[in-house]
Amino acid sequence: MNAQRLFRRSLSTFPIMSSPTVTSSPFTKAVVGAMRKLYPEALADKSFDNTGLLLEAPYRPDNTKLSKSALLTIDLTQAVADEAIKGKHSIIISYHPIIFRPLKALTLANTQQNSLLRLASEGISVYSPHTAVDAAPGGLNDWLADIVTGSNPTAKSPYFQPHTRKIINPVPNLQDLPESFSSAGYGRIVTFSNPQSLGSLVHGIINGLSTWRTRNPQPTTSVSVATPQTLDCQQSNIQIKTVGICAGSGGSMLNGLDVDLLFTGELSHHEALAAIEAGRCVVTTFHSNSERAFLNQRMVPALKKMVADELDGDEDFRIDVSECDRDPYQVVLQGTHMW
Numbered sequence: 001m002n003a004q005r006l007f008r009r010s011l012s013t014f015p016i017m018s019s020p021t022v023t024s025s026p027f028t029k030a031v032v033g034a035m036r037k038l039y040p041e042a043l044a045d046k047s048f049d050n051t052g053l054l055l056e057a058p059y060r061p062d063n064t065k066l067s068k069s070a071l072l073t074i075d076l077t078q079a080v081a082d083e084a085i086k087g088k089h090s091i092i093i094s095y096h097p098i099i100f101r102p103l104k105a106l107t108l109a110n111t112q113q114n115s116l117l118r119l120a121s122e123g124i125s126v127y128s129p130h131t132a133v134d135a136a137p138g139g140l141n142d143w144l145a146d147i148v149t150g151s152n153p154t155a156k157s158p159y160f161q162p163h164t165r166k167i168i169n170p171v172p173n174l175q176d177l178p179e180s181f182s183s184a185g186y187g188r189i190v191t192f193s194n195p196q197s198l199g200s201l202v203h204g205i206i207n208g209l210s211t212w213r214t215r216n217p218q219p220t221t222s223v224s225v226a227t228p229q230t231l232d233c234q235q236s237n238i239q240i241k242t243v244g245i246c247a248g249s250g251g252s253m254l255n256g257l258d259v260d261l262l263f264t265g266e267l268s269h270h271e272a273l274a275a276i277e278a279g280r281c282v283v284t285t286f287h288s289n290s291e292r293a294f295l296n297q298r299m300v301p302a303l304k305k306m307v308a309d310e311l312d313g314d315e316d317f318r319i320d321v322s323e324c325d326r327d328p329y330q331v332v333l334q335g336t337h338m339w
Contacts, residue, residue, distance in 0.1 A: 073295075091125045148190055148204065169186040
């Protein structure tokens with residue numbers, strides 16, 4: 001028997017060892033499954049966005065310190081990562097993706113990578129839905145339209161204003177999704193049956209976007225308003241018939257629309273100038289403040305229901321909203337206390 005045949009025969013005497021199956025925790029899978037049903041990843045704008053399960057931490061049955069809970073946030077900062085670790089959450093739902101561009105390395109020197117590495121070591125996963133939430137029917141942009149129109153999907157509102165809605169940039173190729181997603185799109189146009197004053201809309205927006213926190217029991221919302229410089233009437237009395245709506249940064253989506261008001265998180269200086277020179281009004285809220293209150297008002301109740309379905313009726317879990325998450329900017333007025 002030659003050496004090569006002897007070597008092959010000797011190998012056959014050793015048992016084949018299979019690698020253990022590595023997976024995320026059952027609760028993490030339930031949350032991810034629920035998010036994909038509420039806001040399918042097929043709705044996301046893949047031309048630039050990075051949505052889905054961005055960090056899948058391996059499940060260790062002996063890791064009993066993690067609870068059946070998810071933490072919702074707009075941005076996954078170091079403070080939010082610390083909050084998730086301290087709170088023993090199994091998964092973070094971060095609206096904005098913490099991984100946006102391809103990574104060539106993961107090191108502790110980079111603050112975002114540092115957070116990801118610490119979360120992975122604790123067994124905490126990260127999921128990002130971003131523009132899938134924007135586009136979904138009943139998602140972020142429809143919520144903003146509800147605020148503008150005084151709509152309440154669960155009860156009749158005394159502030160409701162009759163109107164119609166139109167989709168901006170419909171999501172293409174939805175044939176594989178349920179019919180309920182057929183009206184998905186990345187922005188909305190509201191047309192009121194009767195014109196509304198700009199002042200009443202601004203007050204409604206401020207009230208609708210207000211977030212209340214345990215650590216700071218004060219409303220955190222303010223808005224910036226731009227109006228054409230050539231109008232003679234008082235700014236608050238300007239009559240608005242049509243509103244273009246886009247959460248976050250809406251410049252590329254809204255500029256050029258034939259509407260009376262642009263409502264978005266942020267516009268650049270020159271985009272705002274172009275809008276008012278064209279006779280339009282602008283309301284901006286700071287980028288993430290156009291998104292943050294959606295978590296408590298809409299995502300938490302929807303996710304609780306869907307996760308319970310994923311867990312066959314088990315409701316022994318928590319869906320929390322970050323207390324640390326906030327817009328990077330604060331408005332400081334002359335005489336503001338503590339400044």
